[in-house]
Amino acid sequence: MVSEDSLIIKALWFDDLKAYEYSRPIYGELFDRTGEEEFLFREMRSALLSRTFINESIDRLELWDKKHPDTLDAKRLLIPLYLTANQGERAQEESMYLLERSQQVMDLELVSNALLYNAEFERALQLLKRVYDETLHEGILLRVATIMDEYTGQRKEAIALLETHRRMHISSQSVYFKLLKLYMKENDINGLISTYEALYELEGDENYIRKIIDAYVYKRDLEGAMAFLEKHREGHEDILYDLYKVTRSYEKAILLVDYFYSQDNDAKWLAEKGILLFEQAEDKDDKTMLKEVISHFEKAIEGGVDDSIYLNYYGYTLIDKEFDINKGISIVEDALRQQPDNTFYLDSLAWGYYKQKKCKKAYELMKKVIEREGLEQEEIKDHWDAIQNCK
Known part of the structure; x- marks a missing residue:
């Protein structure tokens, strides 16, 4: 033997x-040999942890409990065994006992498990609050x-x-993530922002940072987004710059x-500055500007910028302000x-033809633009009205 x-x-x-x-059957054998409760309790814990032989373990522990009815450690094991075996009523009976x-913290938590299983949420909540407070x-x-x-x-x-x-x-991440989840359920954007900022x-x-900015944008608080980025500018200047442009903070x-x-x-930053200087000006016809x-x-x-967006902006400016119409058309x-099918660029070219009094070419080109874009945009509508009256 x-x-x-060794066992x-x-x-x-x-x-x-x-x-x-x-380990469960070994502790069981040790208990059967010695009758020591420590081995029985270890057998029960192993059964719970492995989720095996639950009903057999209940029978063994109940038999011992009848002989030792005042041993609270047995109750502490019977409760989770009953819950694992889906015997909620019996778990609650032992819990009330x-x-x-006992008002020990671990016992309050254990009893709360039985109450939760039986959908007694308010009672379980009160016990868990006491555990948390302590x-x-x-x-x-x-x-x-x-x-x-x-619940x-x-x-x-x-x-x-x-x-x-x-x-x-x-606090750990778990607390912050739980807050984020609850704020999302409440659609509380300010709560989300403050939690992400704390994280x-x-x-x-x-x-x-990106999540914070997304939240500010969602609530349409671009001023708040800018204020935040101005405090945390390093590495995010590109986002801040886009926000400055959108809000016309030239x-x-x-x-x-x-x-x-x-x-x-x-x-390209020279071209960007050219756009900003023009957009910032109150008098768009100011010669010095x-x-x-x-x-x-x-x-x-001269520095190699050939992005079509910049070319169109510059060319259109030369045309519209009649600074150099021919050069503007060439640049457009x-x-x-x-981008041969870009309607905004075609609109610029049509406007150049209009300025040159090439009315037929302007009309034919502008007609294509409105067929695609319609007349919802004010500038396109103004151009179309002018070109239709071109003589």
């Missing part, structure tokens, strides 16, 4: 391997928040609880363009060589 010491060593070895289905005799354990807090959100209709209270915890205690401050993950955009150009000497705009575009083209034609 194998000695008890103990073997069972502990299986436990270390988390092979509880193998345990609750009458331990400040995040796992308990997250369970409390889930119950409040999904007791207290989502806002759950958010308040989580917010208080994260502000007063060092960014905590971890410095650049992905949170002075700030020009400063940023100058910064970009000082960093990489890319001639137009000369400066043209100077920037000329330098950009360069843009059309890159």
Whole structure:
């Protein structure tokens, strides 16, 4: 016969391997040999951890419990065994017995499991709140928040609880992610933003920057997005620049363009500055301003810029302001060589023909534009009205 010491060593070895289905029968044999409750309880724990021989384990523990009815450790094992065997009523009976005799934190949590199984959410919630108040354990807090959100209709209270915890205690990602989930359910964009900002401050993950900006854009708070990026500008200047343009914050955009150009000497920034200078001007016919705009575009083209967007913008400006119509048409034609079907470029060319009094060519080209784009855009409509009256 194998000695008890050898069996103990073997069972502990299986436990270390988390092979509880193998340690369970060994502890059972040790209990049968010695009658020591420690081996019986280890047998029950192994059954629970391996989820094997649950009913057989219940029978064995119940038999022992009848002989030792005041042993709370037996109750602590019977409750999860009953729950695993889907015997909710019996689990609750044992839970109530345990609750009458113990207010230990671990017992309150154990009893709450039986109450949750039996859909007594309010009672379970009260016990878990007591456990959390005593331990400040995040796992308990997250369970409390889930119950409040999904079962007791207290989502806002759950958010308040989580917010208080994260502000007063060092918190893991799980608390922040739970908050994000609840804020999303509430469609609380400000809550999402504040949580993502806190996560960014905590971890410095650049992905949170994008999520913060997306949230600001979703709520149409571009000013808020800019204010945030101005505090966290490094590495995100491109997004900030786009926001400056969208919000027509031209002075700030020009400063940023100058910064970009000082960093990489890319001639496209000269073209960008030309656009900004023109868009910023209150008087679009100001000759001094137009000369400066043209100077920037000329330098950009000399520097190798041939993007059709810049070419069309520059060419159209030369045409519309009658600064140099022939040159403007030539530049727009360069843009059309890159994108021959671009209706906005065709509109620019038609406008050039109109300015040259080539009415038939302007009309035929503009007709194609409105066939594709319609007359919803004001500039296209103005051009069409003018070209129809061209003589």
